[in-house]
Amino acid sequence: MAFFPPHLSLIERSWYVGFRLICVSVLIFLLVPILVIVPLSFNALPYFTFTPEMLAFDPKGYSLQWYREFFTDPNWQGAVRNSVFIALCSTFIAMALGTLAALGLSHADMPARSLVMGLLISPMIVPLIISAVGMFFFYSRLGLQGTHLAVILAHAALGTPFVVITVTATLVGFDLTLLRAAASLGATPTRAFFKVTLPIIFPGVMSGALFAFITSFDEVVVVLFVGSFRQRTIPWKMFSGIREHISPTILAVATCLILVSILLLVSLELLRRRSERMRGISRH
């Protein structure tokens, strides 16, 4: 360890090695489920374990049939369409409402700030099963249970806290003189918002939107309760697939989802860097 003196005794040396071993095994524990699922999705046989052909790297042991099934089965394709549609709509609502609210919350004069903040982020804290049960009662009463609208609104409510939190974070240290400068140069408040505020908080808005998107895209409890077969999303299909008869198609779907999450992770990292750069400029 960096904080141990250089003259190490044997015990300290073995501790040094042992510590790293522990850490590496924890990392393996974290990554192994993801690493296992990707090769297994190319299995030529409908098994969930490595066949001898696969281990011998025999091309016959591998196939794309589960991907073919995923991309041609209308049932799965409907799920993909539903997932994307519901996630996009709910992200849009969450992004618009969440950004506005974050702007208000960052005002120094916001009344009852902590109470409002507590209310706004409550969808993030309440266990999903409780939100799902509550919304099930609520939307059944309105006759909206089993409609896209209900699922979209429910997901939007779950996604807003993320937008509020990320945008509020980018607004910390936002230089108000920029807005005054814009006003003194003759910009209307709306114009100043689009030309000055929005470009600066844009990374925060986008990363909040990504969080909201993944919240909806990955969410299954609320879909199970508020939705029905017509609102089936990818996680909904996976959930019922695992419960009824697990087919290797699920592994192919899972591999595609891992790709999506890598893309999201990379975009978030780029946004974070951009935000640091933008705010670095605004400070000078």
Place this chain on the structure above:
Amino acid sequence: MSSTTTFQLLTADGRALKAVLKKHKARRKRKAFLLVTPLLAFVIVGFCLPILDMLRRSTNNHIVEKTLPRTVLALKEWDAGGTTLPNEPAFASLAQDLVIAQHHRRATQLGQRLNYEFSGLASLFRRSGRHMEELVNEVRSTRGSYKETLIAFDARWGETDSWRVLKRFSDTLVADYYWAALDMRRDLRSNEVSLRPSKERIYLRLFGRTVVISLGITLATLLLGFPLALWIARLPSGQGNLLLVMVLLPFWTSLLVRTTSWIVLLQQQGVINDLLVAVGILSEEGRLRMIYNTTGTVIAMTHILLPFMVLPLYSVMKTISPSYMRAAVSLGAHPISAFWKVYFPSTVPGIGAGAIMVFILSIGYYITPELVGGRTGVFISNRIAYHISSSLNWGLAAALGVALLGFVIAIYWLYDKIVGIDNIRLG
């Protein structure tokens, strides 16, 4: 300073500065609040109202009053604590109510509801509902008594307990779902609430198991996450960031993908068992049962929640200067005692934040226990879902939900005291 008390400061157009400032401030307050209003309204209507609706459902009991309105009125005078049966008008009202209820197909529904409180009532109401019209005609033609006819039809109408249930649930607001959710029972005669015998306690045991497994998962994530966070925090930032990405990748991967992979890894014909058999550690018959039980839930959920422990630990450890440890060692402390007395105490805020986060998330988990928990590794949330979709006892589901929510809010309040809501950060 004193000038403010003697002169009133004025603006350029001659108004009092104080009043103008006050007005301006009020306008800014309004503006800030207006920006928040759309989301606030959306969250209150789309989220808080559904939760309140659940709260209402957990105490709501209009079904008896709606289905048997005359009977409820007739039973007002009857003393449920005594041993006598209600009088003839009560029986007559019941017969009348049940004929109408059967017409609207509500008699069976009512019986099912009352069966949660007193078993046997479902069949009594189903049977009585079906035959009530004939019985009423019989009484009318023979000018007989409803009381005698009904008791002759089904002896349970001659038992005071059946009537006590009706009288009890004439109230529109009852706490009985909560008593059921806490494994308690209200005596029909004395109205005393008592705990069920320990064999019949389903929910308290399930709550207990949920808490114990969640604590186990929290401890496991702490034991695995602490060394990893320590390592990442100590590495130069380039390598550290790379490792952090490895922690974030599972964090961003779909929950169902990770649950699926644990099923693939842990099942009896799965990767780990195959590997152990191939290596020769296990025999073909001795394959381990690592999934569809508590073990499966603990392993899969520890994996899923581990990033929630590593990230806050890492961000706290990153701020602890390594010179503290060096100072302690240079002053003669043994590295272990320096670590324990100097480094470890500074990581406590991170441990608190991570542990409470993991615990809150774990206690309300539904999907993973449902898929990998089998019969022994399920949580209270699975029971709530069961009552919503299978047993259709929505009131009990709502009461269990409210109890769980209360528990989570209590822990969340603790989180706020220790960490502060404003310190929630993402990524």
